[in-house]
Amino acid sequence: MVSGMATFRAALSSASLGSVRSSLGARVGSGGADKPPRYSAAGLFIKGARREEWPRVWREVDLARSYDAIIIGGGVHGLATAYYLATNHGITNVAVLDKAYLGSGGSGRNTAIVRSNYLTPEGVAFYDRSLTLYNSMSTDLNLNVMFSERGHMTLAHTDGALRTMNWRAEVNKLQNIDSSVIDPAEVKKLAPSLDVSGDTRYPILGALYHPPGGTIRHDAVVWGYARGADHRGVQMHQRTEVFDILCEGGDGPDGKGPGGRVTGVRTNRGDISAPIVVNCTAGWATTISDMAGVRLPITTHPLQAAVTEPVKVFLPTVVVSGSLHVYVSQTDRGELVFGASVDPYATYSMKGSLEFTEELAGHVLELMPGIGRMRLLRQWAGLCDMTPDYSPVMGFTPVDGFLCDVGWGTYGFKAGPVSGEQMAEAIATGRTPKLIEPFALSRFAAGDLVGEKGAAAVGH
């Protein structure tokens, strides 16, 4: 596998990258549509006064028969990859394909918690870069993604949990991440609705507090990247489902598998050719990689979430409890958003279960006994692509031209920006950027897993 990759890199830099560059040349000048109007308060005022309409966030265009790169999956990862390909590398002859609508996968279903207080140095460096990108995203994308840096608090109910919190805090400090262990009195100050009395079944002994963590408006991130990519010439195609990946020269049937190369995709709207195909399909990741003959150590599990009816805002931070398998934050609209850990069985079904809401509510009331009369309004589920070490699979695969950015499990939303940036770099340069080296597919064969498992179980 490793040697296969080496030859692939060589091939990419000489052949496929060459074609990317040359076609890029052809597109320069034709890439930009009319410069779309910027979003601003003044813009709102003028449009309102003149009763004008805003142009489409992203255009609807005909599907071409060939692209320099095809990205499968219109979630935050696929769209960010497209956006940075265009923005940072000038590669714009790119199509993002989604079988449903943009953001229909995990990107539109997640609870939008972002943070960088991970456990391993690799994790910290990576997620911290994402947080940096999120911080300036509203201005970069000229669309308010409502990043709310409201702080992120992971509660400890046992000695053991407290020890893990200390561990994370110590690692974070060495990496200059603002993250520390606080005592119950400080917890109470930050979130007065929590019962820190110690008389509860799961007393709150302390918490890991991470002020730069927070929440973001997930749909806005999706639309922002789509709009930004569109402005630079990338095409978004919704309701375009990939049925097969076309390959040649591989060991397996139909030229698929290690040693081969990708030539395009087959969709419900016909075949499209491309030297580069990127798998950004999260919960469906293995269905796509199978089409190229690449095996991934990923299983798909549902993750459920729920919201309550809105009430006046009373919970200013994100609260996570690993032992109780629950986390909660309150939106600016006043709804409490709840999440938990993945369901323990593998399935592609996105039906919610009653048990989930029962356990969730029971545990939330453990933390905040006073909110029993709040009502649960809606529950839903999304799919999570779980890897054995709670870390992603990113970059090149043994099939030339086929890249993956998957294995995002329950924590991938926050990683969208940095993943897009790094994947774009990998595609444009043909080399694996340092930041994502630890996440190569080859680590599973080499036994070189990333150590986030200890801390990430409900650590979205």
Add this chain to the structure above:
Amino acid sequence: MQRLATQPGEVIDRSRPLPFTWNGKPHRGFAGDTIASALAADGVRIFARSMKYHRPRGLLTADYWDPNAFVQVGSDPNVRAGHRLLEAGMDVSAQNVWPSLEYDIKAANGLVGRFLTAGFYYKTFMKPARLWPVYERVLAQFAPGGTVDYDSAHEYFDKRYTHPDVLVAGGGPAGMASAIAAADAGASVMLVEHEHDLGGYLRWGDGAQRELADDLRASCDAHDGIEVLRNATVTGRYEDNWCAVVQRDHPHAVERLIKARAKTLVVAPGLIERPYVFAGNDKPGVLLSGAARRLMNLYAVKPGQRAVVLTANADGDRTVTDLERVGVDVARVVDARAGATVVAAHGGAKAVESVELSDGSSVDADLLVTAVGWTAPTSLLNLAGDRPVYDPQAARFFSDRVPDNIVVTGGLAGDGSAAELVEHGRATGELAARRAAVVAHTLQRLTSRAAPVADDTAQSMPPDDRSPLTRDAHPELFRSSTHGIVDYSEDVGSKDLVAAATEGYDSVELIKRFTTATMGPAQGKLETVNTVAVLAEARGETIAEVGTTVWRPPFAPVTLGALGGRIFEPVRVSSIQPWHEAHGARPILAGQWVRPEHYGDPEGEVRNVRGNVGIIDVTPLGKLDLRGPDVAKLLAHLYTNKWAKLPVGGVRYGVMCAEDGVVMDDGVTGRLGDEHYLMTTTSSGAAGVWEWAENWLQTEHPDWQVHITPVTTAFTSINVAGPNSRELVSRLTAIDLDSDAFGYMQVRRGEIAGAEGCFMWRIGFTGELSYELHVPSGYGLAVWEALLEQGADLGVAPFGLEAQRIMRLEKGHFIVGQDTDGLTRMPTVGLNPLIKLDKPDFAGKVELREAVEDDTLPRLVAIQPDDPDIVPVEASQIVRAGTNEILGRITSSRRSPTLGRSICLGQVAPEAAAPGTTLTVVLTTGQRISAKVMEHHAHFDPDGERQRV
């Protein structure tokens, strides 16, 4: 509005007036009133302010779904005033208003409405970025909803399980008729009605309709086979008809969640009347026909003085009759079937004053009633996989395909007279009962422990032989020629939707997300179809082409209290815990257990164990009783080492790894008899190991004959440790404790302190000579007290978890989950000799084969800080000198009273693992200290002589 003279079908009890307050002012209603009807009868027209523009809002549907009638009742937020029954002394107030309902400052937002289009916040507040937190706080001010008092006491909620043959969702004519028919056929039936009484739309109907309702209701209430739940809702239908029912009027619980496994589910929730979109459609005084008729006929409230009625159906026509009957001047009836419609409602800020019609005329009126059709609440069917299909002739959605353990009747199935609905309901009930019998038969046949069935052949589900209800033609009326509100709770108008579609948010899912239409408390029951219709119009497509979004559970919101119920996660304690508490033990929560951390002086406890003898309650140790001819095979599969040759009376230590080679548990297992073993696990691992073992037995090796019984709490476990332990234990038992007769790592059974059925083994977590006694729980305390009594002269004293942790650290024993983590493979802990790769198979073998060769894995080592007085906090990082590069961490640390210095265990990179290596440890203060890697894991008695004596 005002209270009318007695109405024939009214549900209020005029002999029981109830005083209450509204925004602090006194009001009065009657028993039977909802909060909304009482306020309306008292002349209140404005109930709320809209979310974004703070426009005044009055009643719209006057029922549970009324988007304008959310109120705060005491500390209870978001109470549905259209549904909640009035109680004496209620403190009711409007939500989301400032400073008051009548004069709301944020109403100024209405003036800038055209700049605050849906999703406007995505387009602004971006610069300067540092001001976003300020904007955010301002936006949060607009959060709708009431106020939660999070300091209020935890209230009583409840749960119940039930297994009805037939569960009927909806107590209208069709639902009641199906319940009766199903019960007549012998089925046990649970009939669930969302409103306060059975009857559905018949309740506010004419005399004949009410009489029919009374008859059906009486039959339901009298029928032994039917349990009727009023003011309860079937909120969800999950796999295999696992249904959630929320009961709101339980006498003792605030709410109760009933979990019903129904053999068949009858879905009969009726229809929900749909608002009409036109300019001014959210002004107080615009009512849906159902609301007007409820107010008049159930609560004797006159809804206005002078009315315009827009009607497209018989309900609208009946509203005209009712209005005239109660003396409302019906100024104009606008018949949509003849093509006429309403264009706009005009008026001051607070109420309708005139209505503009499509013929260009304008009619003065303070009441506008619309009857333009219905939305089919197909939620329960969607949850069963149905994708409803739009029928343009009937102007509503119908379910397409449902599994055969669900039967649909009433308005969801079609139209008809009350008699026809009852007939369809009867046929439905019979079908449901027959299908329930088949389900029951199948379950009994397939359940091995059930009584044998008389006829053991598979039965198939009876086909649906009901004659279908017809579908009445109905004009498609969604939006007039003007723009109005589509989603009242979210303050989203049709204009917003059109703008969003133009901007590219042009599928149902995207438009919903962008504008938040249908995301409010009614979850689309009033809004979805109008949203779809407006979107279809904007895209030039049909409603069927646009489709609907998925309705997600629950059907009606459920309190967290009801879902959570009472918490059934009791803290576990050993049978000796009361003694510990009485003797000054400081409790500590360890996993599910509360146990003594220490009795005042942990270091003293250590010294006493090392010098004399101590006893510790180790009941939380997981204990699994294993029996059968294949136990050794199971053990060999779960543990990395070998088990075939363990003799009866022998005890062996083992480490379990997950399939990725990561250490998951450890403990000792003793062989008590030929085919009888006892396994101990870590306290926190007990449940997980049991599941793990069962998983292997049930899925991979069903041929192995092993029975596993968890016996953790069946035995009280006491470890007696210290040089005097042999003498002490010998005073309580006849078992020969002589070292030759009962050596280290052996187990014996017998009587201890007169208690039968005990066993004990010689092991040594503390490193001392020690005996672990396992006594039937009932004798635990007696044995404990006997030990203390008999050992007084030997210096016996209890010791707690902390002393044990110190001693095990002195001995260098690792704790799974503390010294190991989610990635620690077995070679890290230094027990490679226990990995027997020559066994044919065991859990983790494949990974471990690689791991034992891997020289990059971290190593667990004993560490001693150079300064014996510094105890680095557990989790302190070990770094490469002069850098922040992490090489490892301290996993355990304590001051050792035995050695008089600090001692640690830690995981370090292999390059730093050699004995004698100097490490740099970063304390939590940031200070860096140096420490040394030790030769052995054990800081004390590395050869283990003390425990073997």
